[in-house]
Amino acid sequence: MLFARDLALDLKAGRLTAPALLERCAEAIAEQEPEIGAFVALDLDAARRAAEKARPDTPLAGLPVGVKDIIDTRDLPTAYGSPLYAGHHPAADAPIVRQIVRMGGIVPGKTVTTEFAHMAPGKTRNPRRLTHTPGGSSSGSAAAVAAGMLPLAIGTQTGGSVIRPAAFCGVTGYKPTFRNLPTLGMKTFSWHLDTMGLFGARVRDVAYAAAALTGRDLDIGERTADAPRIALVRTARSHLADAAAHAALEAAGKALERAGGTVHEIDLPEEVEAADAVHPVIQDFEAWIALSDEYDRAADQLSPGLRAHLEASARIEVGAYDEARRQAKRARQRLGDLFADYDALLTFSAPGAAPEGFASTGSPAFNRLWTLMGSPCLNVPGLQDETGLPVGVQVVGRFGRDRAALLVAAALERALARR
Amino acid sequence: MLFARDLALDLKAGRLTAPALLERCAEAIAEQEPEIGAFVALDLDAARRAAEKARPDTPLAGLPVGVKDIIDTRDLPTAYGSPLYAGHHPAADAPIVRQIVRMGGIVPGKTVTTEFAHMAPGKTRNPRRLTHTPGGSSSGSAAAVAAGMLPLAIGTQTGGSVIRPAAFCGVTGYKPTFRNLPTLGMKTFSWHLDTMGLFGARVRDVAYAAAALTGRDLDIGERTADAPRIALVRTARSHLADAAAHAALEAAGKALERAGGTVHEIDLPEEVEAADAVHPVIQDFEAWIALSDEYDRAADQLSPGLRAHLEASARIEVGAYDEARRQAKRARQRLGDLFADYDALLTFSAPGAAPEGFASTGSPAFNRLWTLMGSPCLNVPGLQDETGLPVGVQVVGRFGRDRAALLVAAALERALARR
Numbered sequence: 001m002l003f004a005r006d007l008a009l010d011l012k013a014g015r016l017t018a019p020a021l022l023e024r025c026a027e028a029i030a031e032q033e034p035e036i037g038a039f040v041a042l043d044l045d046a047a048r049r050a051a052e053k054a055r056p057d058t059p060l061a062g063l064p065v066g067v068k069d070i071i072d073t074r075d076l077p078t079a080y081g082s083p084l085y086a087g088h089h090p091a092a093d094a095p096i097v098r099q100i101v102r103m104g105g106i107v108p109g110k111t112v113t114t115e116f117a118h119m120a121p122g123k124t125r126n127p128r129r130l131t132h133t134p135g136g137s138s139s140g141s142a143a144a145v146a147a148g149m150l151p152l153a154i155g156t157q158t159g160g161s162v163i164r165p166a167a168f169c170g171v172t173g174y175k176p177t178f179r180n181l182p183t184l185g186m187k188t189f190s191w192h193l194d195t196m197g198l199f200g201a202r203v204r205d206v207a208y209a210a211a212a213l214t215g216r217d218l219d220i221g222e223r224t225a226d227a228p229r230i231a232l233v234r235t236a237r238s239h240l241a242d243a244a245a246h247a248a249l250e251a252a253g254k255a256l257e258r259a260g261g262t263v264h265e266i267d268l269p270e271e272v273e274a275a276d277a278v279h280p281v282i283q284d285f286e287a288w289i290a291l292s293d294e295y296d297r298a299a300d301q302l303s304p305g306l307r308a309h310l311e312a313s314a315r316i317e318v319g320a321y322d323e324a325r326r327q328a329k330r331a332r333q334r335l336g337d338l339f340a341d342y343d344a345l346l347t348f349s350a351p352g353a354a355p356e357g358f359a360s361t362g363s364p365a366f367n368r369l370w371t372l373m374g375s376p377c378l379n380v381p382g383l384q385d386e387t388g389l390p391v392g393v394q395v396v397g398r399f400g401r402d403r404a405a406l407l408v409a410a411a412l413e414r415a416l417a418r419r
Numbered sequence: 420m421l422f423a424r425d426l427a428l429d430l431k432a433g434r435l436t437a438p439a440l441l442e443r444c445a446e447a448i449a450e451q452e453p454e455i456g457a458f459v460a461l462d463l464d465a466a467r468r469a470a471e472k473a474r475p476d477t478p479l480a481g482l483p484v485g486v487k488d489i490i491d492t493r494d495l496p497t498a499y500g501s502p503l504y505a506g507h508h509p510a511a512d513a514p515i516v517r518q519i520v521r522m523g524g525i526v527p528g529k530t531v532t533t534e535f536a537h538m539a540p541g542k543t544r545n546p547r548r549l550t551h552t553p554g555g556s557s558s559g560s561a562a563a564v565a566a567g568m569l570p571l572a573i574g575t576q577t578g579g580s581v582i583r584p585a586a587f588c589g590v591t592g593y594k595p596t597f598r599n600l601p602t603l604g605m606k607t608f609s610w611h612l613d614t615m616g617l618f619g620a621r622v623r624d625v626a627y628a629a630a631a632l633t634g635r636d637l638d639i640g641e642r643t644a645d646a647p648r649i650a651l652v653r654t655a656r657s658h659l660a661d662a663a664a665h666a667a668l669e670a671a672g673k674a675l676e677r678a679g680g681t682v683h684e685i686d687l688p689e690e691v692e693a694a695d696a697v698h699p700v701i702q703d704f705e706a707w708i709a710l711s712d713e714y715d716r717a718a719d720q721l722s723p724g725l726r727a728h729l730e731a732s733a734r735i736e737v738g739a740y741d742e743a744r745r746q747a748k749r750a751r752q753r754l755g756d757l758f759a760d761y762d763a764l765l766t767f768s769a770p771g772a773a774p775e776g777f778a779s780t781g782s783p784a785f786n787r788l789w790t791l792m793g794s795p796c797l798n799v800p801g802l803q804d805e806t807g808l809p810v811g812v813q814v815v816g817r818f819g820r821d822r823a824a825l826l827v828a829a830a831l832e833r834a835l836a837r838r
Contacts, residue, residue: 290514
């Protein structure tokens with residue numbers, strides 16, 4: 001994999017040039033992309049022109065960043081994973097794309113998304129084992145980073161679309177606090193849930209990128225949390241996690257303890273647990289509105305699964321939706337209280353390693369609640385199941401306290417590397 | 420003016436046909452539009468075809484609804500008030516447009532917006548006095564309803580862009596609770612503030628439309644609040660309101676008292692007052708991000724005022740922005756407490772009647788705070804200054820309690836009519 005922060009420092013110091021880095025990526029793409037299928041659009045010539053002009057005095061200094069194809073780009077086509085938008089060229093770049101460019105980054109291509117970032121899979125295969133799903137909906141962004149084709153990629157999460165593919169592909173996935181990265185110019189599925197996130201090799205890599213893209217004090221460098229207080233949380237959905245997921249969670253807890261942290265296994269407050277069930281109410285009520293033009297205009301060009309999903313969603317009553325939002329708000333407050341005693345929660349990233357085959361991108365069962373809570377979340381890789389497939393664990397931080405979450409994730413990453 | 424709810428009931432009962440209503444609008448448009456300039460796009464032939472197919476069993480039953488040109492429409496061009504988007508045809512209707520059509524309404528035209536719903540005025544003149552501004556940024560929507568060209572129109576408010584033009588044009592303006600109408604497909608200026616709103620003749624008209632568009636229990640019909648408990652609030656910006664605005668606010672309070680309400684003049688909690696100052700921090704930090712493509716691509720095609728505004732906004736620190744959001748959140752909680760004792764607040768809609776001339780669309784000084792609070796707000800017309808220009812007063816309700824706010828506004832409307 002490519003280490004974004006190290007590369008950025010090399011670029012800034014003149015030890016590496018942006019064109020040379022781009023060629024490294026282009027070679028990896030030439031080699032890996034035919035098998036992986038992480039991209040739906042690539043313009044390496046345009047990227048080469050941008051690399052020639054890259055400025056080492058910018059935070060990203062010529063780093064290539066992949067952008068999930070649910071996000072608008074003026075120059076590269078933007079299809080949202082749907083035949084309805086084949087060849088679509090939006091009128092404007094999404095602000096996150098502008099921000100990448102303003103900070104000196106380069107966008108060489110668009111990465112595969114499931115259809116409208118919902119469940120119908122794209123073409124991407126898991127770089128860790130080609131017969132397995134990379135997860136979704138940010139399939140291409142996770143795979144491009146895992147395969148070493150790009151040092152960084154942008155994804156989005158409405159259920160579990162950043163953390164799950166990161167776990168399945170064995171990379172770091174970071175879903176910042178809700179709205180810390182602007183979602184404008186992404187095709188909306190659910191405006192109370194859609195969250196932009198980042199994929200990179202290590203925690204410090206996504207932290208560096210997030211600092212550049214948000215202007216916030218998130219570049220943790222080599223720092224890690226000192227003696228973090230961790231709540232280990234299996235949640236009420238514990239039975240959905242397989243043996244490998246439980247083993248990984250326990251191993252992660254033990255590694256943190258050995259590194260000087262304290263780990264207490266706790267049950268979530270009932271109100272927080274209960275909020276998991278309201279996620280689909282909010283998501284689906286909003287999806288029916290968000291995709292109303294596509295449904296009204298060309299329902300026959302939606303996948304049968306999405307079409308049926310939207311038709312079921314149309315029956316959600318607005319009263320249930322309003323009550324779901326109130327319940328989520330109370331749960332957010334209650335979850336906040338928990339962080340008086342803990343620096344972060346440690347939980348499953350997914351029910352297990354990447355499932356075999358491509359019919360499904362896997363389950364967001366361990367992600368939906370945290371998306372709804374707006375919490376900063378990281379998938380920390382470094383553990384495997386007995387067949388050698390990556391099994392991630394998830395660090396969940398306090399709303400708005402992303403730096404603390406990143407520091408705990410970095411501590412876990414280091415502790416796992418030392419096992 | 421055209422009374423939307425009465426017309427809808429006539430359409431549903433077969434006392435009126437959609438084509439006949441559309442012709443009534445078309446005649447008013449033919450007569451008034453050359454002087455008023457409320458529209459940037461009109462397609463009456465398409466509207467006629469839609470009216471022929473209108474179904475009386477739908478809530479809107481063929482009612483024509485104007486849509487502010489900051490909102491995407493596939494068929495009608497969408498220019499966001501900017502030469503940068505002249506002739507632009509978005510790929511999808513905004514969900515609010517789909518919702519109008521799903522509920523049986525017809526969109527005959529796009530109404531004038533200021534440039535990107537900011538301050539650079541459009542061509543619209545005030546139907547109540549042609550030498551005066553109609554207010555902004557929803558200039559065309561307010562004017563189209565005031566001139567009797569349409570029974571309903573959609574606008575948006577980020578500072579004071581629904582309530583102020585409604586006050587200046589002497590119509591009912593209704594800004595629902597934040598996010599009760601979906602803002603997807605409107606050109607974003609500030610995602611924490613942009614709010615969709617409605618213009619109609621009377622309170623029951625916007626209530627009827629809001630019920631149709633949101634599915635919520637808002638169709639108040641002839642009902643009004645019984646003995647409402649009102650807090651009269653002049654705010655810390657009281658000195659910005661002129662004598663006519665103060666006289667109108669007092670007259671409104673007295674009318675409500677005569678109608679059986681109780682009216683107490685109060686000061687807002689300090690934390691709520693202080694939040695007014697953080698509105699521009701949030702708005703402008705987000706505007707610099709939201710309009711990044713337009714600024715980077717073609718700053719020379721922005722008005723000098725907007726360009727300078729964005730350049731100043733670029734200097735707002737993310738820390739100040741994050742603190743502003745925290746302060747707004749605390750103020751929202753504190754404001755909520757106030758509604759234990761009151762059903763609604765009564766305050767200024769604007770500093771006075773519509774200013775003469777067209778250089779400015781007027782001041783949002785009495786609107787920004789309530790936009791930031793996300794509160795449901797209504798401009799209630801019915802009072803005039805000594806020259807006969809309308810002076811509105813504003814009813815502010817509790818977050819999420821739109822029906823209560825509508826009932827108080829309807830009580831005020833009735834009380835003013837009986838003066």
